[in-house]
Amino acid sequence: MSAFMQTLVWGIFAGAIYGIAAMGLALVFGVLKILNIAHGELVMLGGYVGFWAFTALGWDPFLALILVIPATFVLGIVLDRVIYRYVVRLWGEEKIKNSLLVSFGLGLVLSNLAQWVFTGDERSVQPSYAGQGLDVYGVLMPYTRLATLGIVLVVTVALHLFLRKTYPGKAILATAEDYESAELAGINIDRVYMLTFALSAALAGIAGQFVTFTYALAPSIGMFWTLKAMIVIVLAGTGSILGALPAGLVLGVVEALSGAYLAQTYKELVGLVIFLLVVIIRPQGLFVRK
Amino acid sequence: MKTPAGGQLSLWKPSRRWSGPGLIVVVLAFAIVFPQQIAQDNIWNLFFLMSLGITMGQSWNMLGGFAGQTSLGHAGFFGIGALVTRTLWLHGTPFILALVVGGVATATFAMIIGAPTFRLRGAYFAIGTLAVAEVLRITVAQNRPFISTMPGDMIASYSLPARYWVALALAVVTTGAAYLLLRSRWSLGILGVREDEEAAQASGVHVLRHKLLALALSALFMGLAGGVFAFKQISYYPEAPFLPTFTFEAMMIAYIGGVGTVAGPVIGGAFFVFVRERLAANLTDVHQVIFGVLFILVVLIFPGGLLEIWERLRRLATRRQQGGPRASGPSPEEEGL
Numbered sequence A: 001m002s003a004f005m006q007t008l009v010w011g012i013f014a015g016a017i018y019g020i021a022a023m024g025l026a027l028v029f030g031v032l033k034i035l036n037i038a039h040g041e042l043v044m045l046g047g048y049v050g051f052w053a054f055t056a057l058g059w060d061p062f063l064a065l066i067l068v069i070p071a072t073f074v075l076g077i078v079l080d081r082v083i084y085r086y087v088v089r090l091w092g093e094e095k096i097k098n099s100l101l102v103s104f105g106l107g108l109v110l111s112n113l114a115q116w117v118f119t120g121d122e123r124s125v126q127p128s129y130a131g132q133g134l135d136v137y138g139v140l141m142p143y144t145r146l147a148t149l150g151i152v153l154v155v156t157v158a159l160h161l162f163l164r165k166t167y168p169g170k171a172i173l174a175t176a177e178d179y180e181s182a183e184l185a186g187i188n189i190d191r192v193y194m195l196t197f198a199l200s201a202a203l204a205g206i207a208g209q210f211v212t213f214t215y216a217l218a219p220s221i222g223m224f225w226t227l228k229a230m231i232v233i234v235l236a237g238t239g240s241i242l243g244a245l246p247a248g249l250v251l252g253v254v255e256a257l258s259g260a261y262l263a264q265t266y267k268e269l270v271g272l273v274i275f276l277l278v279v280i281i282r283p284q285g286l287f288v289r290k
Numbered sequence B: 001m002k003t004p005a006g007g008q009l010s011l012w013k014p015s016r017r018w019s020g021p022g023l024i025v026v027v028l029a030f031a032i033v034f035p036q037q038i039a040q041d042n043i044w045n046l047f048f049l050m051s052l053g054i055t056m057g058q059s060w061n062m063l064g065g066f067a068g069q070t071s072l073g074h075a076g077f078f079g080i081g082a083l084v085t086r087t088l089w090l091h092g093t094p095f096i097l098a099l100v101v102g103g104v105a106t107a108t109f110a111m112i113i114g115a116p117t118f119r120l121r122g123a124y125f126a127i128g129t130l131a132v133a134e135v136l137r138i139t140v141a142q143n144r145p146f147i148s149t150m151p152g153d154m155i156a157s158y159s160l161p162a163r164y165w166v167a168l169a170l171a172v173v174t175t176g177a178a179y180l181l182l183r184s185r186w187s188l189g190i191l192g193v194r195e196d197e198e199a200a201q202a203s204g205v206h207v208l209r210h211k212l213l214a215l216a217l218s219a220l221f222m223g224l225a226g227g228v229f230a231f232k233q234i235s236y237y238p239e240a241p242f243l244p245t246f247t248f249e250a251m252m253i254a255y256i257g258g259v260g261t262v263a264g265p266v267i268g269g270a271f272f273v274f275v276r277e278r279l280a281a282n283l284t285d286v287h288q289v290i291f292g293v294l295f296i297l298v299v300l301i302f303p304g305g306l307l308e309i310w311e312r313l314r315r316l317a318t319r320r321q322q323g324g325p326r327a328s329g330p331s332p333e334e335e336g337l
Helices: A002-031 A039-056 A065-088 A092-118 A143-165 A167-177 A179-184 A189-214 A219-236 A244-261 A264-281 B006-012 B016-038 B041-066 B074-090 B095-117 B123-143 B152-156 B160-183 B186-195 B197-202 B207-232 B244-257 B263-282 B286-300 B305-323 B332-336
Strands: A133-136 A139-142
Touching (some): A002 A039, A002 A167, A002 A189, A002 A244, A039 A065, A039 A092, A039 A189, A039 A219, A065 A092, A065 B286, A092 A219, A092 B123, A133 A143, A139 A143, A143 A167, A143 A189, A167 A179, A179 A189, A219 A244, A219 A264, A219 B123, B016 B041, B016 B160, B041 B074, B041 B160, B041 B207, B041 B244, B041 B263, B074 B123, B074 B207, B074 B244, B095 B123, B123 B244, B160 B207, B160 B263, B186 B197, B186 B207, B197 B207, B244 B263, B263 B286, B263 B305
Antiparallel strands (some): A133 A139
16 A cells, blocks of 8 residues: 555656646647647756756755746747747648647757757756655655645646736736737737747746756657657646646656556556547547536 | 740750650669769768658658648658568568568558547647657567667678669659659649648548548658668667657658659758768767758748749749849749749
């Protein structure tokens, strides 16, 4: 029983990172109506910013977030101005198709640049308190994982409040709903798209910072995280931004359980197979009432 | 607008009717004679990779360019072709038979996968194919973790020109198939599906059947390309041909040359491989970055690829000749020419 609970807890901790990584992708998909295959590369770059803060400045991995978030936010603005701005202008089918192609190319560029600058070595960060944690009736909960889950919850609530209560947040939701009406109502949708993309990049950056001390960091991890985020947003139902967190937790738990009870090697496959099944059988997602 | 002096033009302009076949003969003759004249391993290798690139580009173009179904999972087809062909071949099947079986197996797999995935539209189809390719890659990596090497007697009798002739033949066959497909009655339905699926359906086109046809042909040739890859590589990890790079290369070649045309992947394949091999010799990691940027530029600015750039330049040049000095600037009225 305790082993089962432990697996469940690991799954929830892993799922929290999936959730926050997917939230950024869902935001861009829901508002800009494009699919950003390079999202995983943004996770990777966020991780490298955090890694640099840890090794060069000696900052605590959680403190480094105050550097990672603005850095990836600015990167998001730059990418939007240089590339995505031109994709968003297109129409319907053409828009989504070109966004796939362009972001696939961008992903390749970013991962190869990272390879060039940071080399292909796998890296990770271990704070001094990495081994410590709570022991709840035999179930181990490391402080780093608890803090990760806590930050993910705080960010999710903050994003919710931002979208519902503030003017820019409402503008984002209005644009997601109907960009033409939003424009007619005086919203500068170009600005909204830029802000949304930057927010998405910052969320990816936060996920990347968690990756540095939970998993390994390497220039090639982008595709892995893009796929994870895609699986999660399909589970959540497209257009559901905050639904990414529960969907991420579900994916994390399912993966952990299948890793423990089926075979560790097929852990990655379970998520992809669920993804294909959901897409084919229930394309509106698991958490959307139709 | 004045009518151009037709008589003057036709004096120096070669007959258009023969320029197409003439060009094909010249290119083919070059591809056959040149490597034999130089007879160096790096030239054989370069021409082999060009032929493989052309095949991959044509294959992606049949589905992505003609039928308009963006696939991000062509590496899966490439990998299946390589896996099946290599396994049969190393177990004693004659290579050509193994190659054909590999291609047919790939097409069969694609049909099984195709029926459900074509229920997905646009973005879902693309990421669905990406997910299928990744599932295959992970499964193969888990089950065949060891490097696959040719046995010693095969290495002893290894001949690079033989590999090139197979690859060149495949490139010619694939290009011919793409041309025939575009000339056939089926192409009307396939192009119709690309332009507007609802309208095509409303005018009586069986959408799923046309999509499946494009997919089957595309997968067949990608599988054959994978088989030729398996024929050439002395040793590689069985996982390697499933890597997303192969999807990207096929897609790039189609786009850089000119997506949705038959000549595009040929030009794109030759150009892409030539530049990549040049860059790889000098700047190892950077060539992917350069191609990534080039690809983004093509998609955003020149959706017609090199063919479109060439066409624009040609139009600019003829307009200068016809219009004299006053009409040398680009004028919007003449855009429709």
